[in-house]
Amino acid sequence: MTDLPLLGAAMTVAELETLQDFILSRDRDLELQDFCIPGALDADWRPTAERARALLAGYQGRLGIHGPFWGLHIASADAEIRAVVSRRLMQGLEVCDYLGATQMVIHSPYITWDYNNLDNFAGRSAYRSVIDLTHQTLAEAVKRAEGIGVTMVIENIMDKDPDIRRTLAESFSSAAVAVSVDTGHAQYAHGSTGAPPVDYFIRRAGDTLHHVHLQDADGHADRHWAIGEGNIHWPAVFRALGELTSNPRLILELRDKSGILPSAAWLEARGLAC
Template identity: 60%
Template sequence: MTDTRSARPLLGAALPLEGLRMHRGWILERQRDLELQDFYAPDVLNGDWRPLAEQAKALLDGHRGRLGLHGPFLGFRLDSEDPEIRAIVARRLDQALDICAELGATQMVVHSPYTTWAHNNLDNHRHAREQLVGRVHQTMRAAVARAEGMGCTLVIENIEDKDPHARVALAASFGSPAVRVSLDTGHAHYAHGSTGAPPVDYYVHAAGNALQHVHLQDADGFADRHWHPGEGTVRWEAVFAAIAALESDPRLILEVREPAGLRKGAAHLERLGLAE
């Protein structure tokens, strides 16, 4: 979301409700984009999540930025070979879309199925790439159709992805405006440093205007640190230059392990002249 008072992009945040309470004034003051992270766990999805949703709605009163949700991911991949597991995953996605509908969320993050092992082995087995995509379609077909009707976009976030183009092609294979691409900068930097993947800005270039969501976190290229920007070795100037060339206006979402210090990373990016 671009702020009308500045050519620099406006930062948003991924927060649980506790973190939203801490930073609500900062979020509302500039109507920043927000991603809620309270609704992905199985016990929440299987339980009575409505009281939690009511708390969220109260905290969101007055919020006019774009709202998203982190979707479910614990304990599964979108490309499970087991049809019974795929059915469970499809139900989890549907449960999460119930919450999106309740809160008016227009975006939901889901995790890429591509692993480091897959990168080295998909071409070692005949039709393995097509079969992986087919299994993801079987898992997500109903969720994509529902998301289309709701005006909600499912954005596929890189996790272990070594090839930044594979996830982009997977999203495009649905032929739907309800499936697009997410980038996690720390995940990409881990893959770059530990598995020989390209640097983070290459992931932006690979996605192009399919990129509609970015998790901003810093890392050291070894692990998934979720440090504040400025604490690791991500080359932020290159990342933001690549983002600036896009027309898709991706949500730029700070996702850090220590929500209390969220504005530390925001201040670092502001000092660099990259965002506000």
């Protein structure tokens, strides 16, 4: 036995066919990514979900999905857009309910522009506006998520401020909304926009952190490289994770899924995770 944190992974159902043993052997956390592909929720997604159920027979790990996100801004000032985003998120939660998934990743409303401009107004009206618009978008989804035991985790995309999504998540006062940190996105923000390093994003999220996308990167782009291929300082990241009591899902989210097993081996060899 080991006290090292247990790694999970993100993949499609087709990729699960070849990585089934990795997931099932230790009931690792799994994030299915079929349902965020554009058009997936407009087609019949149930055969894909049924295949996932078959592959996961006997599975006792924590199952989640990546929710729809392409073109979906959760703090749009346009009511028509908010209605579309709300409908898509409700579709994602329908998938969660069907699969028995307990987590759905959604994307942050904050962009790099916000860091320099949210204070460019009297008082804190701009900060409040983003929170209020997000509440309007997510109101129905939060109620639904609470009813089916799903937590929507808000992932950093262009976020430069490591605190801002925690503040947003806490504003809901709901177990259905928490924080996600994507290590590669944080590294991009650190290297290209002057954000703090990745371990600061982890530490500042605190116990609102329920989900982590683990990917390596170079600070220039969203690489989704295997762990060890970029320049993220992984010992600092795992030290910060070790301070938490929220037990976040540690999801290897790599562009090339053949890097999942080597990434797990790389982290285990360094005594960081297994």
